[in-house]
Amino acid sequence: MTGEVAVLGVGMHPWGKWGRGFLEYGAVAARAALADAGLDWRRIGSIVGADTVRGGYPGYVAGAAFAKALGWQGARVTSVYAACASGAQAVIAARAQIPAGLADAVLVVGADAAPKGFFRPAGGERPDDPDWLRFRVLGATNPAYFGLYARRRMAVHGDTVEDFAQVKVKNAALGALNPYARYRRRVTAEEVAASAVVADPLRLLDICATSDGGAALVLSSMDFAHRHGVARPVRIRAVSTVTPRYPSTVLDLPDLATDSAVAVAPPAESLRASIAREAYEEAGAGPGDLSFAEVYDLSTALELQWYEDLGLCAEGEGAKLLKDGATAPDGRIPVNSSGGLASFGEAVPAQAIAQVCELTWQLRGEAGDRQVAGARMGLAANQGLFGHGSAVIAVR
Structure with missing residues (x-):
């Protein structure tokens, strides 16, 4: 069994159709997760962003885009894309960094500003897809x-x-x-x-809509969680x-x-x-x-x-x-x-x-x-x- 990591904090931006950019939703969720964890952003050693192909260039480098939105502080940065599994891929990237000693605490963020109607493939003609x-x-x-x-x-x-x-x-x-x-x-x-x-x-009510929204997690090693005063954290x-x-x-x-x-x-x-x-x-x-x-x-x-x-x-x-x-x-x-x-x-x-x-x-x-x-x-x-x-x- 792979080593467990602690979930120190969670945060979300409400889902809806808000008409704003994905970075705003992600930053709100990230700050909520940091507050829930009782950690200052400057104590985060790494940030992993789940990419959105609908967010232009910042969406393809979501990790760095969120780091910039929160304020550059030298954290390691990772960006991942795996369609609807992007968030879990971001979690597994963060989870790999913690036991490797690359960071004690990692912030995972994902956000999207979805278009109206059902999703269409983005990025032009892709006959190999x-x-x-x-x-x-x-x-x-x-x-x-x-x-x-x-x-x-x-x-x-x-x-x-x-x-x-x-x-x-x-x-x-x-x-x-x-x-x-x-x-x-x-x-x-x-x-x-x-x-x-x-x-x-x-x-219509059998099928889910497309929405704007954001979510974030603060993950850490178990030792860090215990030092931080969390005796019995939720563990992945x-x-x-x-x-x-x-x-x-x-x-x-x-x-x-x-x-x-x-x-x-x-x-x-x-x-x-x-x-x-x-x-x-x-x-x-x-x-x-x-x-x-x-x-x-x-x-x-x-x-x-x-x-x-x-x-x-x-x-x-x-x-x-x-x-x-x-x-x-x-x-x-x-x-x-x-x-x-x-x-x-x-x-x-x-x-x-x-x-x-x-x-x-x-x-x-x-x-x-x-x-x-x-x-x-x-x-x-x-x-x-x-x-x-x-x-x-x-x-x-």
Whole structure:
């Protein structure tokens, strides 16, 4: 098991559509995390920024851009990009520096100012990018992909649109209790059903929005935390950042238009399942050890899929787990106590960091009306474009 690091501080900028730059959101979150940790910015030995390709040149060098916004003080700087997994990649970069002796305390920051509408590939023509091809050649924008996935669950497992709607009802009720959420209003299943169809069978309230927002963490060695007076900090026990496994992964991408590649059998496990497996193995834990989980609910149907891929239930039983109340706040394994992306929307570089903020508040017992009773271990999981996946396990 890799050495644990302490979470000394967490901070967020509320999600929404604020019309300002990502640096402002990140700086607000960073200052909140530093205040929560009781540390002056000048005591931070390293800063890791999660990049945003929509933020111009500063977005591609987010670590240095945030360091400048907070005030140059000589800290080491790192910038990472991994689509929606950028925040977890930033955490793993910070976590590697601490036991290496490069810094006692590291600030991790992610923030985004998202465009209106669903995400489109940024950066111009990219015919060697399978996600660009999915958008441009297949027309499979993210909502279309979510709709196809929902249809698959309906065909294979017998899920219904009513099942999907109940995911939104659950998460909206929790988001209403979260001061950082963009949408803070409960909804009914009838309201979900009455919302506009976006990608059949999913409706507007089944799909997460795009948002502005920021999140930050202060991580440290356990020795530093103890010297700082924190006797029992929240600890990050595992970070998984994996890519898919397929029988054949070699494609001559520049010649895809004429490639006669033969279809291959599906992998033994999905990317989401492999994300979870690696995290469990590193943590020396399993699904039964979790007190709660934060998952990447880009759509209501995808949350049900996460239940199965995290091992919270058997394949095909996600809807049953939901209907039995197991994933409710007072259930056996509460899921998305923060309100999830259903309540926040996507602020891409920040969302995996925001998940760790929620893990920390829950494990400290500081989540207020959405507190999970007796929380001792939490898992946060998401996946990003081009095969990026990530999961973080934290304990108290």
